[in-house]
Amino acid sequence: MTTHLHILQLEEYDPIRFLKWWIANPLVFKLQGKKPLVWTPKAKLIYALSGGFWPLMFLALLILKPYEIINRKILKDKLRNKIVKLKQGGLKVIAISGSYGKTSVKEYLYQILKTKYKVLRTPGNYNTLFGIAKVVDLELDETFDYFICEMGAYKRGEISELCDMVKPDYGILTGINEQHLERFGNIENTIKAKFELVEFVKDHSNLVLNFGNELVKSHAPEGVVIYGQGKYKHPQDQNIEGAIKMAKILGVVKIVNEVVTPLHRLSVTRRDKMTIIDDAYSSNVDGFKKAVEYLKTFEGWRVIVTPGITELGKETGRIHQELGRLLKGLDQVILVGNNERTRGLKLGVGENVEYVDKVGEAMGKVQKTEATILFENDLPDNY
Structure with a gap:
């Protein structure tokens, strides 16, 4: 049971x-x-x-x-009233939404803003109504200047509901892709869902949007602050730029020289003679592509370990075959599990790949002691 x-x-x-x-x-x-x-x-x-x-x-x-329905309404009303009261005392709310990059941008923005202000942010990937409500209820009070709220969604209307509860003054849209396509049904629903934040924040000069993402750029209103169109040494630099753009809107002109990358998001460490690129927190199509591009900048024996990307619905096979083609040129491709995702990757690679049942078995498959290994995604037990 x-x-x-x-x-x-x-x-x-x-x-x-x-x-x-x-x-x-x-x-x-x-x-x-x-x-x-x-x-x-x-x-x-x-x-x-x-x-x-x-x-x-x-x-x-x-x-x-x-x-649950009754409790949800009572909870929303209670916390909406609390937020309204705190905003009367000067609190400002920053909401972050998108298919990917939300948590990273949130953490970078928090690190920058806390050098000047008292800031509360939703922890980890707390981005649902009940997760956000817990933070607002137990932690948010009149001593905070800013509340950074990450907003997730699996269907249209959920971000609107969150906006109605926390009343964001500022918004960041990090990018849109096929992430959770299985739940949204189609990419048009995803676009409409993510743009609910943009629709809520009426002053477009308070919006920071990633124009490096074509779906965001093509649907953006006029007057927004843009980021994401530069050339970056590290994939996380784009997320840092988004955080900096928002910080400047809020009056933080002096930006900290160093920010700490959140765990398991393209963090690089050394283990004996091996270089480990840990991108295991989660994966999406854009993030997968950027991680592979980053791996290819390293010299020597290059290895990827991945189970693929979940919740792509009917597009699973096609997208993984496309991603598999990007893996050509790597020295080893180690796939976790034998399923539609990994079979699609193998078709795209068109070369020999190796399979393991669990991520922990992958290190034993690496053929050279001096290697750079990218761990791209790690799936929960229901996958």
Whole structure:
């Protein structure tokens, strides 16, 4: 039961997505435990209502639904009122949305702004209504000058809902691509969902948009501040530029010389004679391409270890075949798992690739002791 509850939680309590997982994995009763089951009040209620019998989880979800709807409205109203009151005292809210780069831009902006102001930001990838609400409820108070809020979405209307709750004065749109296409249905829905932030912030001079992304550029209104069109030594430099542009709008002209790259986002370390490029936090099409381009700037034996990118829907095969073609010229391609994603990558590479069942097995496959290894993406247990 706990395994199935864990998967349901990883799928954000979506019964349809859970059933798809179960059909594909009917005999899985134990997980690797990359991300443990969190015994939230909701998880405890589902477990209790289902009596430990996992098929009854669906009945438990049905019973809880009316209470969730009521609780969601009460929570939004409460926190909206709190934000409005704090803004009357001088608080400014900065929202960040996009298919990729949100967390990195948020962390860089936080590092810059905190040199002059007292700043609160949503931690990690807290970017849903309940995650943001927890931060606002427990941490945000009148002592803060700025609140940086990362906003995620799986469907249209979710960012509008978040904007209605936190009332952003400023916005950053980091880029749009096929990330979560399986959930959005099509790229047009993704574009409309991400631009809900742009529509909310009426003063376009308070908006910073990544014009290095064609989908953002082609749909942007006039008068916005732009970034992303330069040539960068490191893929994260574009995210740093976006943070700097917003900081300058807010009056922080003196920019810190060094910022710390968030963990697992193209961070480079040495291990004995090997160079490790850790981009395992998550992956998307644009990020994958930039990471591979970055790997190719290194000399010597170059290796990529990747399970591919999830939630691309019907475009999974085509996109992975396209990405696979970018891997030509690398000395080793190690694919994690044998599935539609990795088969698409292999078709694109058109050469011999190696397979492992788990990321941890990849190091044993590297053929030279002096090598540069890119770890591109690491998947949660539901994949």
